[in-house]
C-alpha cells in the first residue's frame with residue numbers, strides 16, 4: 001500500500017514559504033479539528049490516534065509537529081533600537097539589518113526556519129558589511145522533508161498562486177510511468193512530480209516531488225522559480241538519461257499551454 005498522509009495545511013513555514021503538498025497516491029486521513037488526541041497506539045500495520053469523545057483516526061504513522069519561537073525577550077534589544085515583531089522575531093530589512101550597525105540572521109528573523117535560509121542570510125549580511133550592497137530574496141527557496149521517500153517542494157502551491165491572483169497551469173506525472181530512473185533505482189519504483197506555471201508570464205512558479213532523492217533534484221525547479229526561467233527554455237533542456245531530472249521535462253510537456 002502506498003504511504004498515506006494527512007493532507008498538508010498548505011500554509012507553510014514562517015515568512016510565507018509554503019509547505020510541501022501531501023504525498024500523492026493515498027487516500028489520507030482528514031485531520032480532525034476540535035477533538036483533542038488522547039493516546040496513540042499501534043494496531044497491526046495501522047497507527048491509531050484515539051480522540052476525546054471516543055473517535056479514532058487510523059493511518060500509517062502519527063506525525064507530531066511542534067513549533068519554535070524566537071527567544072528575544074529580556075535581552076535589552078529594544079533599548080538597542082531593535083524592533084521586535086508581535087511573535088518576538090527581530091524585524092529586519094531586506095539586507096537583514098535590524099538597526100544601525102546591527103544585523104540578524106536565521107530563525108530569529110522569523111523569515112523561514114531553515115538552515116539554508118540562515119546561511120543565505122549570513123552571506124547577505126557578510127556582503128553588506130563588506131560594502132557590497134546585497135538584498136535578500138526568498139523566492140525559490142526549497143523545502144524538503146527528509147522522509148522515505150523524500151518530499152520536496154519549491155515556490156507556490158496552486159492555492160497560494162490563486163490567492164495572489166496568478167492564473168496557473170498545473171501538470172503532474174507518475175514517475176515510474178514516464179521515466180526510467182525509478183526502475184534503475186528501486187525494486188518497487190515509486191514517485192510523483194508536479195509543476196505549476198504562471199499561465200500569463202509562462203514561467204515556473206512552483207514544483208513538488210515525492211520520490212527518492214527529491215531533495216537533490218528539486219533544485220532544478222528551485223533555480224527556475226528563482227530566476228524566472230521561461231517554460232520554453234526549460235522544455236529545451238537536455239537532461240541526462242536515466243535521471244530523476246527527466247521527470248521535469250515530462251511534466252512540463254504536459255502543461256496545457
Ligand SMILES: Cc1cc2nc3c(=O)[nH]c(=O)nc-3n(C[C@H](O)[C@H](O)[C@H](O)COP(=O)(O)OP(=O)(O)OC[C@H]3O[C@@H](n4cnc5c(N)ncnc54)[C@H](O)[C@@H]3O)c2cc1C
Pocket residue numbers: 071105106107108112113114115116117118146
Ligand atoms: C528537529 C529539527 C529538525 C530540523 N531539520 C532541518 C532540516 O533538515 N533542514 C533545515 O534546513 N532546517 C532544519 N531545521 C531548522 C534549523 O535547525 C534552523 O532553521 C537553524 O538551526 C536556524 O539556525 P539559527 O542559527 O538561526 O538558530 P539555531 O541553530 O537555533 O541557533 C540559535 C542558538 O542560539 C542559542 N540561544 C538562544 N537563546 C539564547 C540566548 N538568550 N543567549 C545565548 N544563546 C542563545 C541557542 O541555544 C542556539 O544554540 C530543523 C529544526 C529542528 C528543531
